[in-house]
Amino acid sequence: RLKTKLQLYMSNEKQCWFASSRFVEPMPLKLSPVALGSSFLPNSSLQFGAGARKLHAEGNGPKSSPAAAPDRLPFSRVTQEDLAFFKKILPGRTITDPDLLESSNVDWLKSVKGSSEVMLRPQTTEDVSQILSYCNSRNLAVNPQGGNTGLTGGSVPVYDEIILSTALMNKILAFDSISGILTCQAGCVLENLSLYLEKRDHIMPLDLGAKGSCQIGGNVATNAGGLRLLRYGSLHGTVLGLEVVLADGRVLDCLTTLRKDNTGYDLKQLFIGSEGTLGVITAVSILCPRRPTSVNVVFLGCETFEQLLKTFQLCRGMLGEILSAFEFLDSECMRLLNTHLRLPNPISDCPFYVVIETSGSDPSHDGEKLHNFLEEAMACSLVNDGTVATEETKIKALWSMRERVTEALTHDGFTYKYDISLPVERIYQLVTDMRERLGDRAKSVVGYGHIGDGNLHLNITSPAKDPALLAAIEPFVYEWTASCQGSISAEHGLGLKKRNYIYYSKNPQTVALMGNIKAMLDPKGILNPYKTLPDNLK
């Protein structure tokens, strides 16, 4: 029975795509804390700031876990004189209203909560330069913040750091349709850039679930990976230029719009993935691919992970240059999508699901390649069931099965999130091993992610925060990853929560050199303190 749908699809005319109509309308995924309601899991977050200081004093605060913040560093505290200065240079854009500050003090997962009392909203690079110059001279710590969609606590203050929001730096500066190079301010929301480019026959080289909230500056600062990396590569390759304000207010202008420039060291690379700890990115130029004229999405079910891997190999060979994504989720993810978001399974139940996307310039060629691939996948019994979409609404609906897993998890309970790079053939073993290890202690143990990039998202939930469960997960998960020479943070970064685990993926020599670079660029350490680098450094 299971093969019927695919066979039905394949017996149709090449152009007449079979697409399931069983989907609910895709909901826009808004990743701001406000959208999820502030009552979500308030008791399970790491508490710092005023409350945390009390905990510290009692000796049982965040220090007990390597993920927790160290004591507040001896930065100055914001005075009335400081506020007067900020209000003078940023009239109407110096926010001190606690209600307005609340959503910027807590991350999207509600797992980290700071106690900042001031948020600055610069509009220009000059504004940012003035702010940092002042803060550096006054020894005031600064938390640069984009869309605040990060998952490792890197985007919110830990104590009373001044929040420097790039939200008002949202101007598109230039787009060259011949070269496909876009230049814009750091605060542009990814989805807005995508919409702007679509009208101009191009697309952004990156796409991620948080696109409706995340900002390009934050994407670059965290070296966001996402759904198109398989095809268009990492931001280290697609970002052509950056403008960065250094800790002391100096503006580092590397905002070139050239595909090639070998005049000295490529300094902008340092800031890609540095999570705002080395400088504040104020503008970005990025190489954008042509908009594909033909996009297809296939949702397939596999019986085993081995079959899924074989499907991937077949796919790489037969879809070749039109393959733009190869994502997976397991049956546990499907259960959460069904239960918490009422998203029905578009195909029959299988242990593993695959989302394959093709993007190309010729619908009939792409259709033929896809047809041949599916025929071969069925002939080899690699897939059990599947459905194909070529129309935009259906494509979005199929994609939401993959993109909304993160959201479904937030409804399942307190979530322990791991974002792991592994050799692709080892990816699912970690989920299986973890499931076996935790048994009934965990509510759900789910695996999904980017097969094409060797990137697993392992998520474990429990009804509430559970130190015993955490102790069963960590450091096991990191040791397991290190034993395969994997990365303990493939694309989420280290932020606050993972910073002390860096040694599982980087040797001390390398981490020490990172410390030297931090000391060189931000000698007072005012930029996003307590993030990225481990506490025991120097």
Place this chain on the structure above:
Amino acid sequence: RLKTKLQLYMSNEKQCWFASSRFVEPMPLKLSPVALGSSFLPNSSLQFGAGARKLHAEGNGPKSSPAAAPDRLPFSRVTQEDLAFFKKILPGRTITDPDLLESSNVDWLKSVKGSSEVMLRPQTTEDVSQILSYCNSRNLAVNPQGGNTGLTGGSVPVYDEIILSTALMNKILAFDSISGILTCQAGCVLENLSLYLEKRDHIMPLDLGAKGSCQIGGNVATNAGGLRLLRYGSLHGTVLGLEVVLADGRVLDCLTTLRKDNTGYDLKQLFIGSEGTLGVITAVSILCPRRPTSVNVVFLGCETFEQLLKTFQLCRGMLGEILSAFEFLDSECMRLLNTHLRLPNPISDCPFYVVIETSGSDPSHDGEKLHNFLEEAMACSLVNDGTVATEETKIKALWSMRERVTEALTHDGFTYKYDISLPVERIYQLVTDMRERLGDRAKSVVGYGHIGDGNLHLNITSPAKDPALLAAIEPFVYEWTASCQGSISAEHGLGLKKRNYIYYSKNPQTVALMGNIKAMLDPKGILNPYKTLPDNLK
């Protein structure tokens, strides 16, 4: 008449490619100085070392030009004790024979000549570590050398720097055919890696004319661009890991083989394009694309540069994901190929020639896309003539029209070479302006390069070195480039010859930060001195 060939091709069956048979067999391009004979243009090279010191003393030496080397820095000179140490750790691999050293003391263009008296040939990372640790403690300068195919004098000693050759570090360490990730020592020759991968159904993500001699370590150290950048992106995206020995002998192990790893700063990026001035790259891991099953090359002629640009735009739209190169040469390049290398023009004479390559996974789809594109290009009168190749020998022959321009130039006289990035629509204006400006003073003024990357190779020849001609070219060419926010070195790097022109493409703030990084990683400045960074820095 001119359209006949294309029409003939297009009237054939889709699979039955028309391909000209007018080519001579392609000659392997060997880029070692020895291969070209050491008598080539000996009088026109910059002379340093013993001879140069004499010139310095007379006050009219290399210091007169910003391209020339500054005085020798106060490094130690190699003693008998030093040689004894090297011979002990590198028995049989410590070269002091002047005949053997000669070809490593001079660059391929014969434009820079050092006077090193010792070349070390390590086989392992540990060898390199011991060498640098020793040299750093003894204050001995070191010139890391790969295939010595660089064009800006970065790959040879300027005075008596010890040559550290990576030629014997030529082991392939691992290849994972599932992920396409290759790990190898730095001294592997690019062409050997390509051959190795071809047998395993993959290709290197970069290709360049010097492939028969250049080494992957040198490619990475100079951030080589080449012929596939349009499709597969820069080395900043495709290099996944590096092992680097720092100036003091410490081994920095960033040799991961993961597509994604966001655990701290991406330090390896610093060394990509740093021309051996920050560390010696000893091993590389790199992401390799699948070998395309269908490759076609088209050689077209255009009447104007505007038509050439329109052809490029049409090509991007209609060939889409299978476009893998869009290169150009002008009629002056063709004249040099005819005259000096006896390569006949495969089509009728035109002012501009284009080499378009497609790489895909389905010969019939690719053929159809190409067919449609050529039909449209003819219908719009964008091209005057053309020929198509799908068979390997013919493909190589067509490619050699583009790849061997550099070689043809060396036979035309003393060559002034410029490697410029510009907005694509401005690219040829610089050639036209230069031709007009120089008039009869230049023997040839030719333009060729990578249209798809906005990268022009502007070359000017004269019968012999001509200071008056040089004064007419520079700084005009740099000022012209800077006025368009271009790069004065798109892919060749700065090396010795362009280091002092860095400010035309980078602001002082940025260059100063480069200096800080150099000082941090190589405080004694022993690594490839006189290269990349300008003389007036600190």
